[in-house]
Amino acid sequence: MAPDADTYTFLCPPSKEEQEQEPVYRAPSHYNPRSTFNLPSGAGRHYQQQYGDMYFMRLARLKPSVEQVATDAWDGLIIAGEKVRRVDRVLDVRQGELCWVAGTVYMDLPMKPNILDDLSKENFTSAPPPRRTYTDPSDPSLTQIMMEDESGRLRLTGNFLRSTQLATGAIIAALGTENANGDFEVIDIKLPDLAPQSQRWEGNAPESGLEIAGKEHGKIAFVSGLGITGTSSDTLTLELLTDYLLGYTGFSGDDKNSPSSSPSKITRLIIAGNSLGASVIADVASATASNGVAKKAQPKKYGYDASAYNASPVTQLDNFLAEILPSIPVTLMPGEKDPANFSLPQQSIHRAMFPRARAYAAPPPKADEKLEAGWFDSVTNPWEGDVEGWRLWGCSGQNVDDVLRYITIEGGDSSPDRETDSDARIRIMEAMLRWRCGVPTAPDTIWSYPYQTDDPYVIESCPHIFFAGNQPQFKTATIEGDVPLRLDGDIDMMDAADGPDAPRVRLLALPKFSETGELILVDTETLEVEVVRFEVFKGQEEQK
Amino acid sequence: MDSKLYLAENVLNERRPVTYRSLSRALKVHANRAKHLLFEFHRSENAKKPQTVHATYVISGFQKAPEPAPTNGHADDEDETMQSSPYLPSSMPNQDTDSASIRTAFIVLVREEDLEDAKATFQSISTIHVYSLEPTALPDLNALVDANREIAITHAQEDPLECGKQWGMIQNRNVKRRTGARPPPAAAPAAKVPAAKASKPSTESTVPAKRPFQKEVSAKTENTKSEEPKSEPSSAANSQTSSKPSSKTAPAKKGSLFSSFAKAKPKAKAPTLAEPATTSASEDVVLDDASEEEAEELFPNSTDTAAAAAAAAANREARKEREERLKKMMDDDEDEADDEEMPDVDEEPREPTPVEQPPPSKPAELKEEVTVQGGRRRGKRQVMKKKTVKDEEGYLVTREEATWESFSEDEPAPKKKPVNVPKAKAPKAAGQGNIMSFFGKK
Numbered sequence: 001m002a003p004d005a006d007t008y009t010f011l012c013p014p015s016k017e018e019q020e021q022e023p024v025y026r027a028p029s030h031y032n033p034r035s036t037f038n039l040p041s042g043a044g045r046h047y048q049q050q051y052g053d054m055y056f057m058r059l060a061r062l063k064p065s066v067e068q069v070a071t072d073a074w075d076g077l078i079i080a081g082e083k084v085r086r087v088d089r090v091l092d093v094r095q096g097e098l099c100w101v102a103g104t105v106y107m108d109l110p111m112k113p114n115i116l117d118d119l120s121k122e123n124f125t126s127a128p129p130p131r132r133t134y135t136d137p138s139d140p141s142l143t144q145i146m147m148e149d150e151s152g153r154l155r156l157t158g159n160f161l162r163s164t165q166l167a168t169g170a171i172i173a174a175l176g177t178e179n180a181n182g183d184f185e186v187i188d189i190k191l192p193d194l195a196p197q198s199q200r201w202e203g204n205a206p207e208s209g210l211e212i213a214g215k216e217h218g219k220i221a222f223v224s225g226l227g228i229t230g231t232s233s234d235t236l237t238l239e240l241l242t243d244y245l246l247g248y249t250g251f252s253g254d255d256k257n258s259p260s261s262s263p264s265k266i267t268r269l270i271i272a273g274n275s276l277g278a279s280v281i282a283d284v285a286s287a288t289a290s291n292g293v294a295k296k297a298q299p300k301k302y303g304y305d306a307s308a309y310n311a312s313p314v315t316q317l318d319n320f321l322a323e324i325l326p327s328i329p330v331t332l333m334p335g336e337k338d339p340a341n342f343s344l345p346q347q348s349i350h351r352a353m354f355p356r357a358r359a360y361a362a363p364p365p366k367a368d369e370k371l372e373a374g375w376f377d378s379v380t381n382p383w384e385g386d387v388e389g390w391r392l393w394g395c396s397g398q399n400v401d402d403v404l405r406y407i408t409i410e411g412g413d414s415s416p417d418r419e420t421d422s423d424a425r426i427r428i429m430e431a432m433l434r435w436r437c438g439v440p441t442a443p444d445t446i447w448s449y450p451y452q453t454d455d456p457y458v459i460e461s462c463p464h465i466f467f468a469g470n471q472p473q474f475k476t477a478t479i480e481g482d483v484p485l486r487l488d489g490d491i492d493m494m495d496a497a498d499g500p501d502a503p504r505v506r507l508l509a510l511p512k513f514s515e516t517g518e519l520i521l522v523d524t525e526t527l528e529v530e531v532v533r534f535e536v537f538k539g540q541e542e543q544k
Numbered sequence: 545m546d547s548k549l550y551l552a553e554n555v556l557n558e559r560r561p562v563t564y565r566s567l568s569r570a571l572k573v574h575a576n577r578a579k580h581l582l583f584e585f586h587r588s589e590n591a592k593k594p595q596t597v598h599a600t601y602v603i604s605g606f607q608k609a610p611e612p613a614p615t616n617g618h619a620d621d622e623d624e625t626m627q628s629s630p631y632l633p634s635s636m637p638n639q640d641t642d643s644a645s646i647r648t649a650f651i652v653l654v655r656e657e658d659l660e661d662a663k664a665t666f667q668s669i670s671t672i673h674v675y676s677l678e679p680t681a682l683p684d685l686n687a688l689v690d691a692n693r694e695i696a697i698t699h700a701q702e703d704p705l706e707c708g709k710q711w712g713m714i715q716n717r718n719v720k721r722r723t724g725a726r727p728p729p730a731a732a733p734a735a736k737v738p739a740a741k742a743s744k745p746s747t748e749s750t751v752p753a754k755r756p757f758q759k760e761v762s763a764k765t766e767n768t769k770s771e772e773p774k775s776e777p778s779s780a781a782n783s784q785t786s787s788k789p790s791s792k793t794a795p796a797k798k799g800s801l802f803s804s805f806a807k808a809k810p811k812a813k814a815p816t817l818a819e820p821a822t823t824s825a826s827e828d829v830v831l832d833d834a835s836e837e838e839a840e841e842l843f844p845n846s847t848d849t850a851a852a853a854a855a856a857a858a859n860r861e862a863r864k865e866r867e868e869r870l871k872k873m874m875d876d877d878e879d880e881a882d883d884e885e886m887p888d889v890d891e892e893p894r895e896p897t898p899v900e901q902p903p904p905s906k907p908a909e910l911k912e913e914v915t916v917q918g919g920r921r922r923g924k925r926q927v928m929k930k931k932t933v934k935d936e937e938g939y940l941v942t943r944e945e946a947t948w949e950s951f952s953e954d955e956p957a958p959k960k961k962p963v964n965v966p967k968a969k970a971p972k973a974a975g976q977g978n979i980m981s982f983f984g985k986k
Contacts, residue, residue: 023709026716235689240602240651247714248565248575249602249651249673264714319693326721327714360721375720476646518648530647536685537603537654537662 024247027218029267029329033373033385036456037345039449049450051443055169057455059104059149062171062436065192066102070173073190074100084175091151095178100190102173103147103154105166107406109134110142112445134405134445147174147184154178158186165431167406169440192436194481197462197503201389218524219266220387221245221328224396224469225335227277227514228320230312237517238320240534244519245269245324266521268387269328272469272510273335273396276313314339314353322356325376333381335396335470340381343447344398344439345456348378382438384463388524393463397470399439400509402446403428422473422509429468429507430479433459465522467508474518475509476529547571547581548588551677555597556589561678561691568711569695575712582674598681600688601659604651605669655681924948 039045070086077084085099093101112134135143145156145166156174166172175188226238243249247263321330334340334349341347351358354376362374379385382395404424432438439457442448462481481503506527511518517534550570554560568578582599589597653675654662663669676688709715927949932942 024714026714028718236653236686239689239692240653243565243602244651246708248712249604249671249675326708326719327716329716329718360719363722375718474646530649532649532651534651535653537652537658 024264026264026327027267029218030388031268031329031331031373031377031385032387033331033377033379033383036384037380037382039345039347045449047450049452051448051450053452054443054448054450054455055104056150057451057453058169058437058458059171061455061458062192063102063149065195065436066171066173066190069193070100070102070175070190074175074188079187089151090147090149090154093154093178093184095180095182098175098177100173100175101147101154102171103149105168105170105172106146106148106153106444107166107168108144108146109406111135133407135407147172155183156186157181157183160186160188164189165407165427167403167431167440168444169437169442170431170435171437172435191431191434193434194479194503194505195433195436195459195462197464197481197505198391200464217265217526218388219521219530220390220465220524221266221269222272222467222508222510222520222522223269223513223518224272224471224510225274225512225514226271226317226320227512228275228313228316229277230310230316235316236536237513237534241513241517241519242320242323244532244534246327266328267524268331269324270331270387270392270394270467271333272394272467273333273381274337274470274512275317275332275335276338277514318354318356321354321376322359325357325360329375330377331383331385331387332376332378333383333394333396333469334378335381336398343449344382344442345449346381346396348380351378354378382457390464390524390527391461392465392467393438393459394465394467395438395469397468397510398446399432399441400425400428400468400471402441403432405445406441422471422475425468425471425509426475426477426507429466429509430477433462433466433479433505433507436460462503462505464504464527465506465508467510469510470512471509472511472515473509474511474516474520474531475507476520477507478504478527479507480504547573548585551581551585555585555677555679559679561676561682561688563676563688563691563695564674565711566691566695569698572707572710574710579673582677586674586677596679597677598679599656599677600675600682600685601654601656601662601672602651602675603654603659603662603666603669603672604649605666605671606647607650607665607667653685655685657681924950 067086074084074086079098082098085097087093087099087101090101090103093099145161147154147156156176157179158176171192173190174184174186175190176184176186179185223241228235228238240249244263245266321332324330332349334346336342338346338349339353340349351361354361357376360374360376361378382393382399384391384393386392407424407428432440436459437457438459439446439448442457443450506522506529508520508522508529510520513519519532519534521530521532522528523530547567550567551562554562562582564575564578564582567573567581568575571578571581573581586597586599649670650666652662659672663672676691678687682688925948926946928944929947930942931945932940935941
């Protein structure tokens with residue numbers, strides 16, 4: 001039964017004397033998280049504000065950019081003998097006049113949850129029921145796209161919109177005329193496009209003691225949707241992942257086929273949400289019932305039954321983290337199913353959840369001291385930060401999932417096949433970058449903290465790696481920004497036609513590990529992507 | 545330890561799966577060496593007798609492009625070439641056409657009977673190694689997870705930062721861990737069992753701790769009463785046993801009466817000084833147990849932590865003092881016994897020292913009813929009262945009558961009270977005060 005091949009290193013008896021194995025050292029990680037999405041704590045966090053401020057701030061921040069783009073493209077443009085005119089406010093659009101105007105997109109969709117409906121029905125839902133889409137594919141006419149600014153609202157129509165996908169909250173400039181119905185016939189649209197991108201290491205160069213070895217390729221590992229349920233059924237691949245990350249298993253270093261797959265190259269693991277699978281208040285009732293233990297109903301305190309709490313998933317996650325942390329630094333983002341607040345930005349999972357792993361976390365911050373990034377860094381969702389000099393912007397996937405509901409996927413009435421679906425998802429991610437807004441549909445259809453003085457979802461500085469967790473399938477793409485030829489731009493890249501200064505973003509749609517067993521590795525020098533997939537071979541035993 | 549011995553013991557005898565990591569940790573060898581050891585054991589055992597040991601392997605490498613594996617992956621996934629995206633106006637054509645295919649490395653766990661099938665799906669194999677050995681083919685490979693979780697529990701005390709090198713873990717020079725916060729023992733999943741286990745040693749440790757002290761105390765009490773050396777080490781039956789020698793040696797006249805009180809008195813006093821309700825009750829439990837069987841005293845001792853604590857709390861001086869007061873009271877008792885109650889008659893027949901029956905005069909008729917309300921004892925007791933009435937002939941006649949009088953806890957407890965109380969109180973108080981009974985029930 002034993003495999004014949006002695007060619008494999010480990011399929012031979014051990015050598016007589018135990019030779020000292022050379023310890024392998026992991027490359028250091030340069031890490032600088034940003035606190036863009038940290039909410040004020042305690043009394044500083046208010047929920048009384050109106051959400052309108054967020055839209056106002058977003059428009060105020062992005063309107064200059066989009067108007068700049070639009071001016072460049074449309075200034076002096078003459079269509080059918082008529083000169084295109086710029087209109088400052090939506091309300092100033094005159095009927096029959098060719099003009100362009102910038103504003104916020106608002107989409108009214110038949111299936112979209114509407115707070116006014118809830119109020120009028122005196123029916124306060126605790127959470128919007130999950131819907132695959134807000135659109136009604138059978139009747140596209142029910143979808144209304146509008147543009148609004150402080151002054152008013154303008155309905156957009158036209159064939160051009162059919163080929164364009166928009167979502168509520170995006171800031172655009174539209175060119176067209178108002179028709180007899182009072183609708184705005186759109187003939188072209190401009191987006192803010194990619195935000196200015198900083199160079200690698202810009203502003204966060206490592207300390208002089210650490211050299212930036214250009215030839216030394218490191219890896220940033222991404223994983224998402226670990227889906228730990230605490231039962232043994234889901235964790236065999238997790239064990240393999242642990243073994244791999246710790247260097248116990250995997251590729252031998254001298255293999256020419258995989259010079260870069262050695263796990264010692266991985267400098268940091270980023271966990272993008274949904275680390276826990278089952279709800280923590282799992283089927284305890286059924287479990288106890290099956291045990292035959294007739295549990296006396298304890299009196300519930302404040303409606304909370306402590307005995308129904310299933311700590312096992314969190315415990316297993318803690319064990320997993322505590323096992324890999326001695327070797328690899330970890331950035332943990334919460335996700336939809338994780339024990340954090342539900343509305344974006346989700347705040348970091350509290351370290352009290354991780355009695356073992358928290359030893360590696362940063363100590364609790366003193367009164368007004370700046371928080372130092374810990375070896376184990378529990379961060380917000382979405383999250384922004386610098387890893388190995390690259391700017392990362394990522395979300396656990398809620399943003400992409402929600403924008404997808406605004407979009408009618410062509411060809412897919414009910415269940416689009418995986419390829420078009422993941423295609424659409426990566427396109428949405430691209431669109432977000434070009435909208436310069438990471439979570440455009442917040443606060444409309446994604447619950448959000450009511451920011452008042454700022455809209456942090458606006459992407460001020462274009463990231464190098466833009467990732468979204470918990471997608472059904474792994475997908476990646478690289479996009480490049482338009483290299484502006486204008487000389488008066490606020491972007492400092494006028495000299496390069498297609499030089500290295502053009503914004504270049506690696507998009508990553510991270511799959512759910514619990515379903516695919518995939519770990520995504522991104523090269524720190526080239527931003528090339530590799531996948532390591534862990535699985536259990538379904539052999540004869542299962543096929544019986 | 546010899547690896548063969550370890551493997552034979554675990555795989556063949558105990559029929560447990562052994563993974564290379566559990567072997568590595570158990571024998572404190574490098575993970576790569578553990579893989580060799582597993583391989584060798586597998587080969588040698590199956591050479592002796594086929595099918596005795598079953599193995600699972602881990603293959604790492606790159607699978608063939610057409611994806612022959614039963615899982616529907618996407619090994620041939622490529623970077624999407626994004627032509628004019630529908631979101632974009634035509635003036636932004638700068639889509640990167642990054643056509644380099646994404647390499648997907650595979651790390652696959654496979655049973656030995658599937659090994660060849662699995663290998664066939666690979667285009668190039670980087671490594672194969674034995675992942676685990678188990679006595680028979682596992683119907684469900686997830687059993688291996690439990691084996692690995694066991695590692696986490698049994699080796700939780702080993703600091704991964706120190707032992708990692710030995711196991712072959714990738715080292716990290718920059719690891720930051722807060723000092724002083726050693727990860728707690730990873731017993732979380734099995735919290736109940738270790739908790740029960742842990743509590744046992746702790747109570748056991750308290751027992752020896754208090755034992756000598758109580759011995760001392762009892763010796764002290766002996767000394768105050770008489771110079772008779774005592775061999776009984778029992779602390780719970782302190783007064784019980786002390787009564788025996790004292791009955792023999794004490795002065796004849798009051799000795800019998802005193803010693804019979806000695807049983808009840810210290811216990812009656814202790815509550816009033818320190819912990820009124822629970823201690824008296826629990827001490828009574830002890831007393832009962834001790835009276836039943838001397839040999840059992842260790843058990844109530846170890847269980848009665850509350851009683852132990854109370855006993856330990858009462859210092860020797862207090863004891864001595866009490867003895868003194870007791871003696872005084874005994875003297876007074878003779879005179880004004882009408883107002884005081886004598887030790888409970890109900891208890892008397894059960895006492896193992898029937899020799900020293902108290903004078904059975906008045907107390908025999910006195911009764912007491914005790915109810916417990918909200919932790920407070922209220923009740924009625926029968927008291928002898930002097931009553932003076934004018935009889936039909938005009939003489940004043942003074943009589944003693946038994947009357948009922950209500951009392952509550954606040955009043956100075958009559959000395960016999962605790963002796964009686966356990967009947968109403970013992971079960972509840974024992975349940976509260978005794979932490980061992982909490983664990984014992986589960």
